[in-house]
Amino acid sequence: MQFSKRSYVLPASPIRKLEPYLEEALSRGVKVYPLHIGQPDVETPKGYFEALKAYNGKVLSYGRSQGELKLIDKIVEYYNNIKIPLERKDVLITNGGSEALHYAMLIVCDPGDEVIIPEPFYPSYAAFIASALGNIVPITTKAEDGFHLPAKDEIAKLITSRTKAILISNPGNPTGIVYSREELESLADIAIQNNLIIIADEVYREFVYMDSPYTSLGHIDRIRDRVVIVDSISKRYSACGARIGCLVSKNEEFMSLALKYCQSRGCPPLLEQLGAAALYDTPISYIRKVNKEYRERRDILFEGLKSIPGVICKQPDGAFYIMAKLPVLDAEKFVIWMLQDFALDDETISAAPGEGFYATPGLGKSEIRMSYALQKEDLKKAVRILAEALSVYPG
Amino acid sequence: MQFSKRSYVLPASPIRKLEPYLEEALSRGVKVYPLHIGQPDVETPKGYFEALKAYNGKVLSYGRSQGELKLIDKIVEYYNNIKIPLERKDVLITNGGSEALHYAMLIVCDPGDEVIIPEPFYPSYAAFIASALGNIVPITTKAEDGFHLPAKDEIAKLITSRTKAILISNPGNPTGIVYSREELESLADIAIQNNLIIIADEVYREFVYMDSPYTSLGHIDRIRDRVVIVDSISKRYSACGARIGCLVSKNEEFMSLALKYCQSRGCPPLLEQLGAAALYDTPISYIRKVNKEYRERRDILFEGLKSIPGVICKQPDGAFYIMAKLPVLDAEKFVIWMLQDFALDDETISAAPGEGFYATPGLGKSEIRMSYALQKEDLKKAVRILAEALSVYPG
Structure with a gap:
């Protein structure tokens, strides 16, 4: 059977498509910091x-x-x-x-x-x-x-x-x-x-x-x-x-x-x-508190990434993501490797490979999107894990 | 601005499109039996x-x-x-x-x-x-x-x-x-x-x-x-x-x-x-009871419709709708008239005009879909209202 052309062209989500590797890592008992998805850990009012x-x-x-x-x-x-x-x-x-x-x-x-x-x-x-x-x-x-x-x-x-x-x-x-x-x-x-x-x-x-x-x-x-x-x-x-x-x-x-x-x-x-x-009846103080929290998280992730040799990124002014260029040729392979073959003290991170965020062919191949919708301590660990992973990556 | 052709071709729902008339009737204090929509009144488990x-x-x-x-x-x-x-x-x-x-x-x-x-x-x-x-x-x-x-x-x-x-x-x-x-x-x-x-x-x-x-x-x-x-x-x-x-x-x-x-x-x-x-853990007895209830409702609506002169329909074997042909030229106008200009003891009914249920042009114009997802007493009243409406309809 032949299905519609649009359905083959339709891209798989670069945010979701590595989730099987993440689930497999979890099943091996590895703790994974989920930086691939914009899932806030802030309490719902x-x-x-x-x-x-x-x-x-x-x-x-x-x-x-x-x-x-x-x-x-x-x-x-x-x-x-x-x-x-x-x-x-x-x-x-x-x-x-x-x-x-x-x-x-x-x-x-x-x-x-x-x-x-x-x-x-x-x-x-x-x-x-x-x-x-x-x-x-x-x-x-x-x-x-x-x-x-x-x-x-x-x-x-x-x-x-x-x-x-x-x-x-x-x-x-x-x-x-x-x-x-x-x-x-x-x-x-x-x-x-x-x-x-x-x-x-x-x-x-x-x-x-x-x-x-x-x-x-x-x-x-x-x-x-x-x-x-x-x-x-x-x-x-x-x-x-x-x-x-x-x-x-x-x-x-x-x-x-x-x-x-x-x-x-x-x-x-x-x-x-x-x-x-x-x-919508949530007091404005909730939004202010969350905004302050995210600003601090942004600073931690951005400063952390800046300190890793070869990583290029820009301080974001809004949302809760950083698009970072890594010193690797193929960021998707690198993320899969982090989930499959790498761990620091039984912990690793997930990220979204950058290519799916671009329409121009070839762009984004060395990039990843990282979400900072995580606790500050977890973000610090995530930066340490990424730095270590990049330093030993054989790819 | 010109929007996509598909969006103009896309039909408005014949089930939903008369709802403004229904809301207007309700606002006038008329009770409307909602036979236009397949909304069961059975309790959710x-x-x-x-x-x-x-x-x-x-x-x-x-x-x-x-x-x-x-x-x-x-x-x-x-x-x-x-x-x-x-x-x-x-x-x-x-x-x-x-x-x-x-x-x-x-x-x-x-x-x-x-x-x-x-x-x-x-x-x-x-x-x-x-x-x-x-x-x-x-x-x-x-x-x-x-x-x-x-x-x-x-x-x-x-x-x-x-x-x-x-x-x-x-x-x-x-x-x-x-x-x-x-x-x-x-x-x-x-x-x-x-x-x-x-x-x-x-x-x-x-x-x-x-x-x-x-x-x-x-x-x-x-x-x-x-x-x-x-x-x-x-x-x-x-x-x-x-x-x-x-x-x-x-x-x-x-x-x-x-x-x-x-x-x-x-x-x-x-x-x-x-x-x-x-x-999905609901006992099968719930389904059996609901099925029996709907069978009885079907009988009430079907027998009722059969007794109205000029109405043509077939006893349904499943689901909870009856597609009925009415002795009117334009069922949509008739339904709007029932909502706007007709009431029996301050009560009327809504139904879905039939034309939108057909792809062949011209078919269904005299038909309505009626849902029997209502209480038996309400269905009996709905039939009486429809019979009376048809007998006095000036259209």
């Missing part, structure tokens, strides 16, 4: 679990395709507080930010259409675009430039008659970039001049470690009908397992098309939405 | 809620992309008990049966590829196929033939070089058809002769009201590598709001492609999977 426990319905019934009003109202309030005015109709609840991104790509791309994305990027973008039969046109960004965007003219050169959208992650996974107001205004210019949609994956919005204010694409009023924001409770409230995200847009046509996709799958999970609604 | 409450983790973390092993093991055991031998690798947990169907269509269809489906069919099939840029080739079935399939030769005539799959719902939504072993063997012959996949949506498997045994496509051993079963806890355990379903297949290539889609969206919701795992 108790309100989440309390809301689930408080549910006393007898029948776990379908909810609304748009999502539960209780949650939508909380999200509208949240956005109004950060000066992005919304109404209920501007929000659709999704199965995580992932479903929001998948639907956005299906809505944007006819086969052969192009989406401009700064690389390195979150690898699932490539899967969602492959699913929609679109093509990625990468803007290559580099650690030595702080992963900032090139000048507007350089980006404009990438536009073709097939360009439909620009997709950015801000703060950026995997780079930790936080785009400046000027960079976002340049993207806004390009979007207006070329009649494009901009999709902004802002799930790491609370994880910014600079003193200057964070600018969301939703803050640029002149493109309010061109912006689709993808959001999620996963990172903000350390609730990745809930799978609750949303699509936010003032573009009514986009939202009416998105609603049809949402109707086709019934509704998002009901109880998880009640839990999510409760999370 | 308490084990579900207990499993959620028993969760004492501090961090709601990502799960496995394949789904939690605890749930997969329960599903494997369930299938082994119904004589469909499976291993863990043959099961992928999905966000409801819907995500399973969406992924299956994305895996099966290149643009322009064809999927053969008996019509009337569950309307989301059309959305998932539109999303994949495939085309539906309908096998038209009729109430007067009991919605049974035509002879094998007739179906074989529909095969073209673009045919990739046959998709059936068994028991059938919206028809209540339960396919005979002979019908399934005919489909198996066609699949083998033409190198096709058969996707069997069997989410209503426990809702069969005949005395003869139910045959799953998974029971036909000679096509074991050609069958993909879509399953869900939604109807079986009255847990539609959990959004837990699965893909089941012995076709290793299909499953390896499906895993990439599953990886791209992270994982299904974690706690809902723990609840779902507990549901």
